[in-house]
Amino acid sequence: MNRRYTLTLSCPDRVGIVAAVSAFLAQHNGWIVEASHHADNQSVTYFMRQEILAESLPFGLEEFKTKFADVAKALQMQWRIADSAVPHRVVILVSREDHCLYDLLHRWKSREFNFDVPCVISNHDNLRGFVEWHGIPFHHVPVTAQTKAKAFEEVVRLFEQYRGDTMVLARYMQILPPDLCNAYAGRIVNIHHSFLPSFVGARPYHQAFERGVKLIGATCHYVTGELDAGPIIEQDTVRVDHGDSVEDLVRYGKDIEKAVLARGLRYHVEDRVLVDGNKTVVFR
Numbered sequence: 077m078n079r080r081y082t083l084t085l086s087c088p089d090r091v092g093i094v095a096a097v098s099a100f101l102a103q104h105n106g107w108i109v110e111a112s113h114h115a116d117n118q119s120v121t122y123f124m125r126q127e128i129l130a131e132s133l134p135f136g137l138e139e140f141k142t143k144f145a146d147v148a149k150a151l152q153m154q155w156r157i158a159d160s161a162v163p164h165r166v167v168i169l170v171s172r173e174d175h176c177l178y179d180l181l182h183r184w185k186s187r188e189f190n191f192d193v194p195c196v197i198s199n200h201d202n203l204r205g206f207v208e209w210h211g212i213p214f215h216h217v218p219v220t221a222q223t224k225a226k227a228f229e230e231v232v233r234l235f236e237q238y239r240g241d242t243m244v245l246a247r248y249m250q251i252l253p254p255d256l257c258n259a260y261a262g263r264i265v266n267i268h269h270s271f272l273p274s275f276v277g278a279r280p281y282h283q284a285f286e287r288g289v290k291l292i293g294a295t296c297h298y299v300t301g302e303l304d305a306g307p308i309i310e311q312d313t314v315r316v317d318h319g320d321s322v323e324d325l326v327r328y329g330k331d332i333e334k335a336v337l338a339r340g341l342r343y344h345v346e347d348r349v350l351v352d353g354n355k356t357v358v359f360r
Contacts, residue, residue, distance in 0.1 A: 079130040080109065081137065082347045085148070085155035089115050089122040093151060097124065100147050107132035112359035116352055123350045123357045130159070156347070164191040164345035167240040169231070169248035170198050176246035176267060177203060179334040180341070181210055189342045194238035197231055199250055213238075219250050228253055235260075244341060245299065247333070254301035262351055264299035265344055267337040269329055270311065281325040291315055292325060294333040296340030298351070307356045309349055310340035 087093065094113065101108060110127035133140065137159050148155050166184075170177045177196070184193050195213040196203070207214040215234055219227040235243060245252075245266040257264065269275075270293035275283040284292060293313035300306035312335065314328050343349050343358055350357045 080160045081128045081130050081133070081140065082158045082160065083126045083128065083144075083155065084124070084157075084347045084350060085153045086121055086123045086350055086352070087151045087153040087155075089120045090151070093122050093124070096147055096151060097126065100144060101126070101128060104133055104135070104143070112348075114357050114359075116357070119352055121352060123352070123359075125348065125350070125359045130161070158347050160190060165194050165239055165241045166191045166244055166341070166345070167235050167238060167242070168193060168196045168244050168246050170196060170203060170246045171249040172200050172202060173247040173249075174203055174206070175330045176334055176337050178206075179338060180244070180246060181207075181212075183338055185210065188338075189345065191341070191345045194240065195234060197234055199227070199248070225253070228256055232256060232259075242341075242344060244337070246337065251303060252299060257299050257301045261300070262298055265296060265309065265337075265341055266299045266304070266306070267294060267296050267333050267340070268304050269293070269333065270295050270313065281329055282322055285320075285322045285325055288318070289316065292329055292332070294329070294336040296336045298356075305354075307351050307354055309343060309356055309358060310336050312336050312339075 083097075107129040108126055109129055112125040114123045116123070135143070137157060140157060144157075168177060168180060181193065183189065184191060193212050195215060196207045197215045197217055199217060199219040201216045204214045204216065217227050217230050217234075241263065243260060243264045245264065247267065252264070269280055281292070291313045293311060295308055296310040297304070297308045298306040312332055314332055316325060316328060343360070348359045
């Protein structure tokens with residue numbers, strides 16, 4: 077695929093936003109290859125995503141930022157621009173369950189979408205061999221009630237050392253401290269089964285089986301200080317029936333968790349997700 081710049085923005089809704097952005101790009105011969113827009117009537121906010129052929133512009137990313145700043149200021153925009161030539165750096169956190177990690181590393185290795193994995197961090201050591209077989213550094217950072225604060229200081233240190241863009245909790249079974257969530261707001265992606273809060277605690281699929289549920293699912297969302305309550309990126313469900321066993325529910329659940337996390341992460345690294353309060357706009 078040709079190199080592209082992806083411009084994403086949100087601002088107070090008003091007349092002339094599309095015209096201002098389009099005029100700026102046309103002035104510099106910018107070739108728009110994909111465009112998405114959404115006006116939210118409740119928050120009176122306008123959202124936009126534009127993909128521009130990098131080679132069509134007479135300048136690079138830094139000069140784009142300088143030149144576009146005046147347009148952004150006039151329209152009170154929150155905005156960013158990304159370069160498809162620079163892969164998104166995704167630091168994966170995992171505990172004992174390995175299905176989401178396996179899936180993400182397969183997608184990374186097959187270049188299914190544009191991201192790098194500079195390291196994997198775990199509070200257990202059982203997945204070291206698998207991760208290192210892929211040539212990826214593995215860091216064991218145990219977490220106990222007594223060491224939790226120091227452990228998360230180490231997680232932050234490693235994330236910064238590896239110049240991480242995004243942290244993915246691939247079934248990482250520890251609650252992140254609020255200050256960490258706030259420091260990386262919109263940059264931590266999590267997956268959980270959609271039984272929450274109906275079936276909390278251990279063995280949720282067993283609890284669901286006992287209740288005879290007819291749907292199970294998964295939710296991919298951004299992490300906030302409130303547990304599993306951050307803006308939702310992606311969700312999906314699968315139907316189950318009375319003939320399914322607990323083992324079937326667990327298998328279905330793992331499959332859907334993998335798929336939903338992968339889709340959510342892809343939308344995120346391709347800058348298709350814009351946060352609107354506790355909701356998201358996802359330009360698929």
